[in-house]
Amino acid sequence: METGVEQGDRLVEPKTQLLLSVVVPVFNEDDVLSEFYSRLSSVLSDIEMRHEVVFVNDGSVDNTLSIIESLRCADANIAVVDLTRNFGKEIALTAGLDHARGDAVINIDADLQDPPELIPQLVKKWQEGYDVVYATRTERRGESGLRKLSASIFYRLIHWSASVQIPQDTGDYRLLSRRATNALLRLREQHRFMKGLFSWIGYPQTGIPYQREPRGAGCSKWNYWQLWNFALEGLTSFTTVPLKVASYVGAITATLAFLYGIKIIGTTLIYGDPVAGYPTLMVTVLFIGGVQLLSIGVLGEYMARIFDESKKRPLYLVKTYQPAENIKPDG
Incomplete structure (x- = not known):
């Protein structure tokens, strides 16, 4: 040149x-x-x-x-x-x-x-x-x-x-x-x-x-809403990190739930079976439910892009x- x-x-x-x-x-x-x-x-x-x-x-x-x-x-x-x-x-x-x-x-x-x-x-x-x-x-x-x-x-x-x-x-x-x-x-x-x-x-x-x-x-x-969607576009187009994060959060949550379950069993065997606290139960259920919905949302973002690409417009x-x-x- x-x-x-x-x-x-x-x-x-x-x-x-x-x-x-x-x-x-x-x-x-x-x-x-x-x-x-x-x-x-x-x-x-x-x-x-x-x-x-x-x-x-x-x-x-x-x-x-x-x-x-x-x-x-x-x-x-x-x-x-x-x-x-x-x-x-x-x-x-x-x-x-x-x-x-x-x-x-x-x-x-x-x-x-x-x-x-x-x-x-x-x-x-x-x-x-x-x-x-x-x-x-x-x-x-x-x-x-x-x-x-x-x-x-x-x-x-x-x-x-x-x-x-x-x-x-x-x-x-x-x-x-x-x-x-x-x-x-x-x-x-x-x-x-x-x-x-x-x-x-x-x-x-x-x-x-x-x-x-x-x-x-x-x-x-x-x-700002368009910028947020643009950011999602970039993240889902060039990285699978959100999927990995969802997997890691799910694994950590399951591990903590398992350890907490062992603690409850041990406490029950040693001290008897007291009535479980309603606030603790609600917080645990809502937290795990939120993690599940977040993970489903991340999967949905990727699936929506697969759906759009499949139409070949x-x-x-x-x-x-x-x-x-x-x-x-x-x-």
């Missing part, structure tokens, strides 16, 4: 036909799209590679789609994938990767928390030979203390428990080489925890630290697809 050279802050690439694709999943982002596009296009104009920007409209109900279409009328490097409804960010990101034709593909959100100005550094690392270049957050500005704490706990928990090493404090903002993208697109599971899938494919990977900025406008589309449906006019179909 030919490598570029730096001149000041600008990345200069020898004249080449390499194509850079930028995938942008959007959902109700009409209040920030124009500024995002302005900053993104400014960055891309300083990288001497052909480029396309693939906007994926994930069932927006505001003016997001009309803004994207107006941007496309003025910029022939923009492609639009309009999904039939809201499928969720992980699926929308997959749809964008499916339609991206670049030799390198960058995933980025439109809310400006992930600065487009970091893209030249991602490209430079790719030119050095890395297949996956991810952006690691050193600071999360504009977020509440509770959200920062919960995110920190989740990333460290998934990093500790997952079957693959998932980088801590790292979102979806990253660059993928073409071979890494093709490998990722072979994974068509319904329950998609993209941060784990990015790590699962392997290949040489490296990170770039950055400070995450507050949203450019509007508010986050993720509430497509990940998403596309209403319309408008490719970038400046990019030939053969790429």
Whole structure:
């Protein structure tokens, strides 16, 4: 691969036909799209590679789609994938990767928390030979203390428990080489925890630290209930630790119950048979019942995912697809 050279802050690439694709999943982002596009296009104009920007409209109900279409009328490097409804960010990101034709593909959100100005550094690392270049957050500005704490706990928990090493404090903002993208697109599971899938494919990977900025406008589309479900998605997709914990808790509970039973028998033989305490009986029954229900719930989470995967439904449906006019179909 030919490598570029730096001149000041600008990345200069020898004249080449390499194509850079930028995938942008959007959902109700009409209040920030124009500024995002302005900053993104400014960055891309300083990288001497052909480029396309693939906007994926994930069932927006505001003016997001009309803004994207107006941007496309003025910029022939923009492609639009309009999904039939809201499928969720992980699926929308997959749809964008499916339609991206670049030799390198960058995933980025439109809310400006992930600065487009970091893209030249991602490209430079790719030119050095890395297949996956991810952006690691050193600071999360504009977020509440509770959200920062919960995110920190989740990333460290998934990093500790997952079957693959998932980088801590790292979102979806990253660059993928073409071979890494093709490998990722072979994974068509319904329950998609993209941060784990990015790590699962392997290949040489490296990170770039950055400070995450507050949203450019509007508010986050993720509430705490959605974040909780997202955390469950990650834990059940890439680790069987919850099942093991349920087994261990059940074994410990059974052992304690057995020892307690021996104690009762011994006490009865030595001191007689007093009337058993009602509070003790209720606490014991409720505790064991709670453990059983919790274990059944953990099993249910995994079984629900097996059920969804068995139906073999497509990940998403596309209403319309408008490719970038400046990019030939053969790429």
